[in-house]
Amino acid sequence: MENFTFHNPTHIIFGKGAEDKVGTEVKRYTSKVLLHYGTGSIIKSGVYQKIIDSLSESGISYIELPGAMPNPRLSLVREGVDICKKENIGFILAVGGGSAIDSAKAIAVGACYNGDVWDFFDQKAQPDKALGVGVVLTIPAAGSEMSNSMVITNENGWHKRGSTTEIIRPVFAIMNPELTYTLSDYQTVCGIADILAHVLERYFTNSTNVDFTDRLCEATMRAVIHNAPLVLKDPSDYNARAEIMWAGTIAHNDFLSTGRIGDWASHQIEHELSGIYDVPHGAGLAVVFPAWMKYVYQHDVRRFAQFAARVFGVDYSFVSPEITALEGIDRLKQFFSILGLPVSLKELEIPDDRLEEMAQKCKKVNKQEGTIGNFVKLNQQDILNILKSAL
């Protein structure tokens, strides 16, 4: 087990009607917020009105910044930063999923910085101060509501880059599973793929003697896999929605990675896909992850066999653990497929003519080494091979 620190002070308010508490929660920090959300679905669903009412009841004024979209854009972040500086706003309330939250986090660090906020994503600077961010979650997927990370897309060159800092963990996250009833099946399953990917990135590690967190990861994946079909069968199944929602938070709040070093290559490869083609992050991950697994499984057949046996209940082959390992990867791919997710670039409608460009951009993310991933370090050719195998 690796040495670690863990400090996650996000206050979770989870359950039916939780959004009614947003005014009271915000009031602890400020009386004026930047209200940041997406493209209107929260208005249609009625969440917007509830939040406005709750803020008003608590005497909180707000300036609105709508328009956060999937793969949230740098231009909107800059706009938010300007508003916060000009209007002297000290707190951002994000309503939505990972896009609105990540965008809010970027605004929160940008507003406390004299340079350009992209510096934090371009590894030119590390943020040391941030405005407070509160969350009303409506899409379980990114886990951003309790995480220390954010991912922003720079339209200039379509670079999608992440930044990690403890100071951007939201101070509270309000989570009512009922607010997720109106998600489409496709949004729902993209979220599920994202959640599973967050666990998988942590699960495939070279850290040894991590039995406890292995089992916690497996427990989380099993719960998601068990509840996913229930949500599709009945989108208003409160309990299944609740399990997925809470698992989505836990998958990415760093609890499951205590004492272990995760991989994260698949996320970086996927960022190139969604950076250029603007596909949903979860859909991209459903394509990339099984391809990555097949490419690297020989690095640690035992771990892949454990994944197959414990997560998908594959009968362990004592004669050939490799058979078990491969069966686990197939099962994951089948699971994604049954949910209606793409499992190839073709299904994602991504052509084969820019794979080299993506591999080239991707390996530059980690400037010093020119490789990505920790479980297996991948160079540009490896990334290209994985993308080609996903065609």
Added chain:
Amino acid sequence: MENFTFHNPTHIIFGKGAEDKVGTEVKRYTSKVLLHYGTGSIIKSGVYQKIIDSLSESGISYIELPGAMPNPRLSLVREGVDICKKENIGFILAVGGGSAIDSAKAIAVGACYNGDVWDFFDQKAQPDKALGVGVVLTIPAAGSEMSNSMVITNENGWHKRGSTTEIIRPVFAIMNPELTYTLSDYQTVCGIADILAHVLERYFTNSTNVDFTDRLCEATMRAVIHNAPLVLKDPSDYNARAEIMWAGTIAHNDFLSTGRIGDWASHQIEHELSGIYDVPHGAGLAVVFPAWMKYVYQHDVRRFAQFAARVFGVDYSFVSPEITALEGIDRLKQFFSILGLPVSLKELEIPDDRLEEMAQKCKKVNKQEGTIGNFVKLNQQDILNILKSAL
């Protein structure tokens, strides 16, 4: 799943040499602490000196209050409260296990209160303010290092009572598994029983649709059960010690009980045993828990069968789930027994002449209802029956 809130801001610093950071951590809060610890084992093991050195390096002065003992006493708490008030101390550093930490927490609330600190345990008052508490953990067991609860014994009548409040979660906990190498086998296994009991209290619930947290509880129990014999075989097995230590924290930091209502009858029954006979809490739990399980399992055979199958790998009997359920209870008892823990009052050297008195005192804990437990509400006669069945 039940509505819930979760907010656990304790900063964990985990790993080899972590105790060297104690001065730096304390410095964030104060330059003068009450240093509270037990009966000398930390001096023998050398931890004391390391901590003193680290505090000195950071320019922190300290007043010492040693003497915290298993089932920590009210008289020492009162002494600590007096010191804090007199010396104007704003922060308590607890070094040890649950006893030193619980005692420190009680001092922390008592020092901010004009009345007698026992009021908080006697349900006469609820604390609304506390001094900061930091922890260097040397005994994985109570989970107090990241919990919101404390248990104190009043020597006047030997009442052992708990109190719960969010304001007493320690601000940091330093956890180096190496510091647990010197624990005796018996201290180690008592801790393991306590850890398992914290999960079991949460696991046996009437809350429905709690698949995710069920699995997290099972994962935690399996990890503890897997690592316990490894620690006994080699007390210096860093990795096994680390798994037990981290599992001990997670078992009681409320993460595993998100969305579910726990039972806690066994803890309350055990408090009567250790209140009067001063037995180790974990040893008492190893006796009480299997007896409680056997007494109540018919309330939810399915859940007990699930426990047996998923935690101990018992083959599920489709013909008679009850057989599976009972086998699970037996396996837990065997597990305790193999570790060298007592599984009967006789083995704990507790005679049968004060069982009525304990049952009588115990049912008074919850003054309003006169019963204890949530999974099954137990009256005085039930408590007596359980104690008798444990003879």
